[in-house]
Amino acid sequence: MTKLPSIGKPVSRLEGRLKVTGSAKYAGEYExxxxxxxxxxxxxxxxxxxxxxxxxxxxxxxxxxxxxxxxxxxxxxxxxxxxxxxxxxxxxxxxxxxxxxxxxxxxxxxxxxxxxxxxxxxxxxxxxxxxxxxxFETDLESNINQARDPKKGLASMLKPPPPKPKGNFEEAYQNSFVRSSGEFKHGTEHHNPxxxxxxxxxxxxxxxxxxxxxxxxxxxxxxxxxxxxxxxxxxxxxxxxxxxxxFGSxxxxxxxxxxxxxxxxxxxxxxxxxxxxxxxxTFGHRPPTLQSVKFGADENGKVNAIFHKAIGETSQFEDYVEVVVNWANMLYPAENTLLEHKLVPLDVYSPLDMRAPGGSTGMHAIEITMDDLAYRLNIDPVELRLINYSETDKSSDKKYSSKELKKCYLQAAEKFGWNKRNPEPGSMKRGNKLVGYGMATGIWDANRLLARAQAIMTSDGKVEIKSAVTDIGTGTLTIMTQIASDELGLPIDEITFSYADSAMPFAPIQGGSFTVATVGPAVKAACKALNKKLFKKAKNIQDSVLSAARFEDVIFNEGFIFLKNNPELKISVAEILEANDGKEIKTTNTSMPNPLVYGKKARAVHSAVFVEVEVDQELGIIEVKRAVTAVAAGKIINPKTAESQILGGMIWGISKTLHEERILDNRFGKYMNANLAEYHIPVHADIHELDVIFVEEEDYFVNDLGVKGIGEIGIVGMPPAIANAIFHATGKRIYDLPIHFDKLL
CATH class of the missing domain: 3.90.1170.50 (Aldehyde oxidase/xanthine dehydrogenase, a/b hammerhead)
Incomplete structure (x- = not known):
């Protein structure tokens, strides 16, 4: 007897019809x-x-x-x-x-x-x-002399400060065979849900x-x-x-x-x-950030020196911090590092987490610098990353719980056709368009927090799962139902996932790509506990065929409890409920990582991004013609909703790189384009061929479902991949975002 799994199936979002027909109610629509x-x-x-x-x-x-x-x-x-x-x-x-x-x-x-x-x-x-x-002061660049270390607080648990310096960066950098440096500027971005x-x-x-x-x-x-x-x-x-x-707002x-x-x-x-x-x-935004990056490498391409400094904006009343400079040494195992992150308090509202906070900022600077090293060394950009590949997070000296990034590089490169690239900048053309190929790496933390869930079997044999977690459009409702279906052995249509109510069992805020990895194990634990209660009651039924069985000996499927080695011996859930006088059976369970074990390994989700751009030779207009993202994120619960998440991140990456720009007039301390007419985001005509690959990866250290979050990883590698493709097309290295056509004229 084998169960038909729900996990891994491309199930359409269960609330999708309500949303597309306008039947779903939002906060401002309740009468x-x-x-x-x-x-x-x-x-x-x-x-x-x-x-x-x-x-x-x-x-x-x-x-x-x-x-x-x-x-x-x-x-x-x-x-x-x-x-x-x-x-x-x-x-x-x-x-x-x-x-x-x-x-x-x-x-x-x-x-x-x-x-x-x-x-x-x-x-x-x-x-x-x-x-x-x-x-007042609202200009980050003219106030960098006011930069200071951020205050530490509870937020540092999920937003750790930069690691302490290692080795001797200055000496290693000066003695490097090749050196690359750059000054990067990221403007303000605003959430526009x-x-x-x-x-x-x-x-x-x-x-x-x-x-x-x-x-x-x-x-x-x-x-x-x-x-x-x-x-x-x-x-x-x-x-x-x-x-x-x-998206964090x-x-x-x-x-x-x-x-x-x-x-x-x-x-x-x-x-x-x-x-x-x-x-x-008028509240929250991705903060403008200034970055300085210096990388050194030996003649074989091995990165031996990493310097990364970021200066970000915060308000006068709170110290908003992001993880901007920690990523390079998590990917590239240099022995000499110097990482700094400072804040400048300005007369603005506190910045706020926006999809991949700090990651999409920091990785942009890191991956452009790696691309520049590759050109200076005359080494293929993919090969340079493979030369510097490590199974260990060098910044913490911890081995990754899993890391299939190498497969991401290889599978995405093959799908994209990277081998057709002529490495000479400006050498590839299509009519009056310059064609550029670029690639970059993505990384994001794979975290897990505490959560609770309740499972209730009603008198009709159906199950309701309860959790306070929200669904911000990512498919949480559908995925949690699939997890419950798999554990209970019941069809999806016999399970109801009730959620987004503070009266329900505890769930943390939905962000940081940790929701499925956090709430999913709680749902699994509650369903397993419910099965154990059902099994115990089944054993106690008079003349039960399962009286001598252990919990490990049975399987739950389609409303029955079967003996694994003899499926003819079974008891229906209906019999159990009848013996229980029709009363509902429920359990509430907590799931959390073991604090004594969880910190012993580094945990991350990885990606490789390949992009093709066209740049009009006369007008400088940039188009992203196609992109491939390969992601290693453990087990994928629902390939359909997961692909949608990555595609959304890729589109936002295009938006961040080529469109979004908030204009601050420092004479008035006022943002001048607070609307969607002048704060530009992509439209359908801006988006062309996008492909997503999920690389097989097994990791039951992160949680017993083997899942990692994917909300952020879709965006982090896109901006540098696009910028690198623009360099390949034009020979111009653009360090600031967004990149508009005027920077290429």
């Missing part, structure tokens, strides 16, 4: 009786104080219920501790409406609450504000709230609200079954959640606050 609408008013200066805020005209409008400012903010809306949420960096969390001080441009300074959204928005323009302006941030708060009496929030962590938002407003955790329920994209509670809860508690009414597209640019 409630007597619902009030809030509209946020934002500061128009960058730094200073509010001298006068006159709300008289706004309050006089029919349908306006209240206008909240720092002058009448309810006293309950207060918090006085460092960490207000799971993803908070070291420092003091931003407090909306705390006082009259303006810390950054676009800071929320008032909330209008009215009977309709339109009236709230109209009343907002009637508020008169007089400011006392102060001098399709669904804008909204919170609907239902007031259920006695300070009890049901909250529909756009978030990547229901329990994180619950914890924030309870701590900030002094409420009992059990009286705050946060629900987020549908999230229209987030929903890891921390955003200010519309604070505003909606504040208004609801004070007015004892149901309140919804929705941000518009321009307001989506």
């Amino acid at each position: 409630a009786a007597d619902l009030l609408y809030g509209y946020v008013v934002n500061s128009t200066i960058t730094k200073g104080k509010i001298a006068v805020i006159d709300t008289t005209d706004a309050k006089a409008l029919e349908g306006v219920i209240e206008v909240f400012t720092h002058e009448n903010r309810p006293s309950t809306a207060w918090f006085d501790f460092q960490y207000a949420d799971m993803d908070a960096p070291p420092g003091t969390v931003f407090k909306p409406l705390k006082d009259n001080e303006i810390k950054y441009n676009g800071q929320p300074i008032a909330l209008v609450v009215a009977e309709t959204f339109e009236m709230a928005r109209y009343a907002a323009i009637k508020i008169k504000v007089a400011y006392i302006e102060e001098e 399709m669904e804008m941030f909204a919170t609907t708060v239902l007031y259920e009496g006695k300070n009890k709230l049901k909250i529909y929030d756009k978030t990547q962590g229901t329990i994180n938002s619950q914890m924030y609200v309870a701590n900030v407003f002094g409420l009992k955790m059990k009286n705050v329920q946060v629900i987020a079954p549908s999230v229209g994209g987030a 929903g890891l921390r509670p955003q200010y519309q959640l604070f505003m909606a809860v504040m208004a609801s508690l004070h007015l004892k009414r149901n309140v919804r606050v929705t941000l518009d597209r321009a307001q989506m640019y």
Whole structure:
């Protein structure tokens, strides 16, 4: 008797029909009786104080219920501790409406609450504000002399600081056979998920709230609200079954959640606050970063010296950090390294994790430098990486739990046709277009945290799995159902995965590519525990054919428990439930890595990216014509949703490299293109042939499912591969992102 597995099958997303038909409900779409609408008013200066805020005209409008400012903010809306949420960096969390001080441009300074959204928005323009302006600094490049070491905090567990220096970098670099160096600049990027941030708060009496929030962590938002407003955790329920994209922007509670809860508690009414597209640019962003890189190698191509320094932006009130400079020595085993990461506090809002935070920044500089070394050495870029291949993370001197990166290089190169490349820059043409081939390596951490899950078998023999985890569009619902199906031996349509509710068993925020590796084992553990309960009850049935069997001797399949070596001997789940008087059977279980063992090996997911570009010889217009990404990420639970994740990352890599650019006017400390007309992202015509390969990789050290995360790995190698392809096409090495045609003219 063998079970038909669900894991490994390309199952279509179970909630897909709801989303494409518009039936799925998002945070701003839940209806409630007597619902009030809030509209946020934002500061128009960058730094200073509010001298006068006159709300008289706004309050006089029919349908306006209240206008909240720092002058009448309810006293309950207060918090006085460092960490207000799971993803908070070291420092003091931003407090909306705390006082009259303006810390950054676009800071929320008032909330209008009215009977309709339109009236709230109209009343907002009637508020008169007089400011006392102060001098400010928003330019990273002109303030690098203010760079300092970041403060350490809880975030350093998942965002470790750079390793200590090894060997003697300066001596090794100066004595290297070839040297390569570069100064890299990355501009600000902003999250632009399709669904804008909204919170609907239902007031259920006695300070009890049901909250529909756009978030990547229901329990994180619950914890924030309870701590900030002094409420009992059990009286705050946060629900987020549908999230229209987030990419990191929903890891921390955003200010519309604070505003909606504040208004609801004070007015004892149901309140919804929705941000518009321009307001989506007033919190969080991928920080602008300056990087200096120097690599040295011997005559055989062996990298012997690595220097990587990054200077990133942070706010004046929090120290947001990313892992930017740690990656090179994780890939390339140089004996002499010097790695530094500094921060410059500026008058901006705290940056926020954005897909592959730090990784897509750092790997861009690292892989362009490796490409430059390859040209200087006259060694094929793939061959150079194979020369420097290591099964050990040299930065920690730990062996990788698994690493099939070599297969990634070889399989992707073959699929791409890398052997057809003429290595001479500018030598390949197609009509009036220069053709360039480029490649790069990708790496991302394979982490796992603690999570809980509940499995409930109902009286009809079907199973419900519960977890507070969200699904931000990655296919979490589908994958968790597949994991449960595999463990229980039940068809997918007999399993319901209930999720994204803070009242359910604990799950951390969904980010960092650790969701499946974290929640998946908890689901597996709960299902296994449920099977054990069923088996125990089966053994206790009178004259049971399994009375002498052990749990290891049986298999669960299609609603039966079979004896492995004699499938004729079986007991149906229906019989077990009948013997249990039709009562449901449930279990709740915790899964977490063993802290005594987990740190003994390095854990990572790897990729190899190959790209072809065309560059118009006269206009400098760049097109990515095709790309191949090969990924080694352990067991792939669902090849269909996994491929979609990698393709999404590849497209964002194209966007990051060639399109996305936030324009900051430092005279005003203001971003000037807070819209999707002027903040450019790719359209269908920009995306051509993209292929994904999943390389076979076995790794049961990371978890008992053998899975690694894939959310980030799709983007990290794309920007350098594109930049390297542009060099091959044009002979011009571009170090800054984004790369626009003017840099090639």
